Amino acid sequence: MSPPDPPRSRPVTSSQQLLADEVRVAYDRQVVLDGVTLSVARGETVGLCGPSGCGKSTLVRVLALLHRPDGGRVSIDGTPVTGVRYAVLVGLRTRVAVLFQSPRAAADPRLSLTDLIAEPLRAVRAPEPGVRERVAELADLVGLTPDLLTRRPHAVSDGQLQRACLARALVHRPDYLLCDEATAMLDASTQAHVAAVIADYQRAQNAGVLVITHDEALMERWADRIVDLAGAVTAPAR
């Protein structure tokens, strides 16, 4: 494994956190999150638990700037974020990355693993020599050999594809990484390796990490504190 990413030079202050403040989300008539507040500070690992359907993944999508909440706000280190996806300035949106449970649902089947990892850099028109160098660095970090990098998703295992998705998530050196059941589909050794890569990255970058897992032992080992979303209200929309 190559050395972890060098930390950014920005000094870290106590106000540096990814914050969902009084967030409300409803799908049609169903209120899933009703005034939920959750923060993830730089350097900490927050575990998010709660019964199936209580809104954990929805909250992750809101924090990842993929889903616009119906109420409340998201801020990154005190900067309010008003839009979602490409409406957010690139310098802000690349501060948060997400790793989902299913790498197959998250990966474009037409791309080689190299192009999959490079995708977020090419989307911001990063110079190609730097892209190739960063892909090689990350492939080494997550344990993907050169022969695997030329293959497309259908020709690699779920574990290998999740490693590529992790590399892609880290490509912009995010300050916050959200892991939504990211190790659930993996065998024990791949799970341990993915968790170790994330922990090394977190230490090097002083990143904040949010973890959703139904694996209580993993949650206990991984999280500095655990937030239970079970209190979130699921009720008909007003």
Ligand SMILES: Nc1ncnc2c1ncn2[C@@H]1O[C@H](COP(=O)(O)OP(=O)(O)OP(=O)(O)O)[C@@H](O)[C@H]1O
């Ligand atoms: N796009 C959507 N449209 C309509 N309803 C949705 C949508 N996404 C989620 N839901 C509903 O919102 C509720 C919360 O879903 P969510 O996936 O956030 O829960 P969760 O706590 O992550 O569940 P699990 O632990 O099973 O993954 C569920 O009742 C779900 O059916």
